[in-house]
Amino acid sequence: HAERTVLLTGAAGGVGTLMRELLPQFGYRLRCLDLVPVPGVPDAIVADLGDRQALRDAVRGVDAVLHLAGISLESTFEKILRANIEGTYNLYEAAREEGVRRVVFASSNHAVGFTPWPAPGERPVPVDTPRRPDTFYGLSKCFGEDLAQLYWDKHRIETVTVRIGSCFPEPTSVRMLSVWLSPSDGARLFDAALSAPGVGHTIVYGSSANTRSVWDLSTAEAIGYRPQDDSEPFADKLLAEHGELDLTRPEQARLGGHFVTDPPIWPH
C-alpha cells in the first residue's frame, strides 16, 4: 500500500518507542504525540490527551491513529479517569470531527484480567469472554472498547481493539511465556490492524505464536496477522528460576496475574 500517515499517541512510551523503530518499514509515516518530549523526534507533538484542540490539530489529515497513550498500569481512579477514560473520548471526538476513519486502540489483557487462567487442556479464552477488569486501569480499557463500538455503530469510525498481553523485548516471567507479544509481532499486528479492510469494530488478543498461549488468536488471524515469534526459547531459563505457574495461588490463577491481587491505589 502507498505510504500512509499514522498518528502515534504515546510515542515516548515503551511500546511507542518500539513501534517508532519498527513500523516505518511497513510503509507508515508516523506523526508522534506524547505528554513528554519524544527522544530523537524534535517535531513530535507534546500534548496532554486532555487538550482537545491539540488533539484535533494532531489528527487532522492522518489516515489512522494508533492510540497507545495513557496510564499503562494501575493508578488512582482520578488519574485513570482523566488520562484513559476522558483522554480516549477526546481522541475519538477529535477523530470524528476531523474525519479520521480508523483507530487502533491499545486495550489490555487486564480488561479481562479476572478471567480464570485456562488449565492445561481447557479451551483458549475467546474475545467474547465476559469482560472482568482486574483494576481501574483494566476498567478504563473496557470503557475504551465500548467507546470504540459506539463510534463504529454511530459514526462509522472503524477500530481494531488490541488486548495486548505483554509487549517487551523479552519475556521476563513464566506468565509472560503465555502472553508475550514480541516487538516484531507487535508491529505485524498493528500493521494488520491499521490496514485490514472492513474491520468495523474488531477485538483481538495481542500475543506472539507462543507454545503456551492461553487465548484465541483467530480474530487477529482473520485481519491478516501472522505471528512469527514464540516465547518458548526463553522457557527453560524462566522455569528453572520460578517454576511452573501454580493455579492455586491467587496471583497466578487468573489472566491478569498479580494485577488481580495487588491492592487498589487510593488517592492520598
Ligand code: NAI
Ligand atoms: P508506557 O507507560 O510506557 O507509555 C505510555 C505513554 O503514554 C507514555 O509515554 C506517557 O507519557 C503517555 N501518556 C500518558 N498519559 C498521557 C496523556 N494524558 N496525554 C498524552 N500522553 C500520555 O506504556 P506502554 O507499555 O508503552 O503501553 C502503551 C499502551 O499499550 C498503553 O495504552 C498500555 O495501557 C497498553 N498496553 C501495554 C502493554 C505492554 O505490554 N506494554 C500491555 C497491555 C496494554
Ligand code: 15L
Ligand atoms: C499491561 O496492560 C501493562 O501496560 C504492561 O505494563 C504489562 O503489565 C502488561 O499489561 C502485562 O500484563 O504483562
